[in-house]
Amino acid sequence: MSGFAGMQDLETLAREQVRLAALTPDAWRPGAHIVVGAAFVAFARGEQGPGRAGDHAVIGAAATRDTTPLNSVVVDGRAGARYKPGYLAAREGAMLETALRALMDEPVELDVVLVDATGRDHPRRAGLALHIGAVLDLPTIGVTHRPLLATGPEPPDEIGGFSELVLDGEVVGRWLRVRQGVRPLAVHAAWRTDAAVASETVLGLTTVARTPEPLRFARMAAREARAQKAR
DNA sequence: GCGACAG
DNA sequence: ATCTTGTCGC
Numbered sequence: 001m002s003g004f005a006g007m008q009d010l011e012t013l014a015r016e017q018v019r020l021a022a023l024t025p026d027a028w029r030p031g032a033h034i035v036v037g038a039a040f041v042a043f044a045r046g047e048q049g050p051g052r053a054g055d056h057a058v059i060g061a062a063a064t065r066d067t068t069p070l071n072s073v074v075v076d077g078r079a080g081a082r083y084k085p086g087y088l089a090a091r092e093g094a095m096l097e098t099a100l101r102a103l104m105d106e107p108v109e110l111d112v113v114l115v116d117a118t119g120r121d122h123p124r125r126a127g128l129a130l131h132i133g134a135v136l137d138l139p140t141i142g143v144t145h146r147p148l149l150a151t152g153p154e155p156p157d158e159i160g161g162f163s164e165l166v167l168d169g170e171v172v173g174r175w176l177r178v179r180q181g182v183r184p185l186a187v188h189a190a191w192r193t194d195a196a197v198a199s200e201t202v203l204g205l206t207t208v209a210r211t212p213e214p215l216r217f218a219r220m221a222a223r224e225a226r227a228q229k230a231r
Numbered sequence: 232g233c234g235a236c237a238g
Numbered sequence: 239a240t241c242t243t244g245t246c247g248c
Contacts, residue, residue, distance in 0.1 A: 041238075048240055050238090057239095083239075085236035092238070092239095118237050127237065147236045167248095186237085230244080 003135030004228025008053065008080035013090050017126035020134050028112065028139035028192040030201055036064050037138075038114040038214035039099045041077070041092050042222035045230075051091070055079040058229065059099035060222030063108050067205060067213045073102045074225040085148065086116055089128040096132055104136075107178035112139045112193075112201065114215050119198075120172040121150040121165060133191020141198040142188030143215060147173065155184050162199055174199040178206040185210065 007013045031207060039061040043051065058078060062072040070086035081087065093094045096115060104110060118127035119142040129142030150165035155175040165173040173188040174195050189195045205212040211219070 043238090045240065051239075058232095083238060085238090116238065121237080129237090138241055142237080144237050146237075149235095185233055188237090 002094050002097055004080070004097055008090050010081070010084070010087050013087060014124060015172050017089075017122070017124040017131065019132060021125035022140060023134070025134075027098045028197065029193065030112065030197065033066055034111040034201075035070070035108055036066075036112055036114060036205060036214040037100055037103055037110040038062055038212075038218040039103070040116060040215060040219040040222045041095055042219070042226045043079075044226070046163070050083040051079060051231055052082045053079055054072055057095060058226040059095050060218045060220070060225065061103040062104055062214055062217035062221055063106070063110065064205075064217065066156040067207050069213075069217050070108055071103075071106055072217060072221040073099065073106070074215045075099045075102055075119050089131050093128060093131060096128070099134055100132070100136060108183040111139055114141050114160065114205070114212060116144055116215065117142050117188075118144060118148045118173070118186075119193070120170065121148050121167055121186075121188055123149065127188065127190070129188055129190035138188040139192040141193050141201055142173070142190045142201060143187065143212060144186045147186045157181065160203055161199045164195065171195050175201055176202060178203060178210055182210050217219050
């Protein structure tokens with residue numbers, strides 16, 4: 001049974017988010033080398049806006065040892081709901097869980113998982129990145145183009161330059177510059193991670209692109225499979 | 232009441 | 239999320 005069973009209902013999800021936000025799991029500390037998992041949901045091309053429940057998607061999940069690719073899987077999925085800010089888990093939660101569990105069936109033990117979503121930067125302090133970590137019982141880090149509710153100043157324009165993303169007085173993430181002259185990433189504290197650990201980990205996983213390698217591989221796998229499917 | 236608002 | 243051409247740079 002899915003950890004996101006029933007979460008397509010917004011009221012049910014909101015209650016679960018409040019419950020998760022109050023939990024205090026042990027902090028995760030990355031070792032010298034880490035095995036990283038990541039997943040990306042690619043919806044069918046052509047559709048724009050919030051979409052609707054049942055939308056078809058291809059989900060790619062990839063694992064890396066530090067920055068080196070280990071393996072990847074692809075699964076098909078259906079959106080649990082239309083997109084609504086604060087309720088991304090209703091739309092993508094179950095799909096991400098399915099893909100990441102498929103990845104975990106492989107003989108690799110994940111240390112941490114990256115997802116395109118916020119964590120504590122959320123109306124109920126439990127965005128999808130935090131939620132998926134609780135469900136999978138794995139530390140998680142969120143990576144997005146912009147914050148959901150948190151705000152912070154422009155980070156210094158140098159590799160590693162960062163500023164704090166603050167929500168209601170709480171540091172929930174960081175604006176992180178992974179490449180000079182390129183707009184920063186919003187990195188989110190999520191399940192068992194704080195802003196500093198999340199930020200430093202993401203910086204260490206970024207090499208040739210703005211997007212950290214595990215997420216880049218997951219996205220590539222998803223889009224490639226989507227293209228195949230369209231033939 | 233109106234707009235903002237992860238993907 | 240997805241839609242989009244050319245263009246600057248290595």
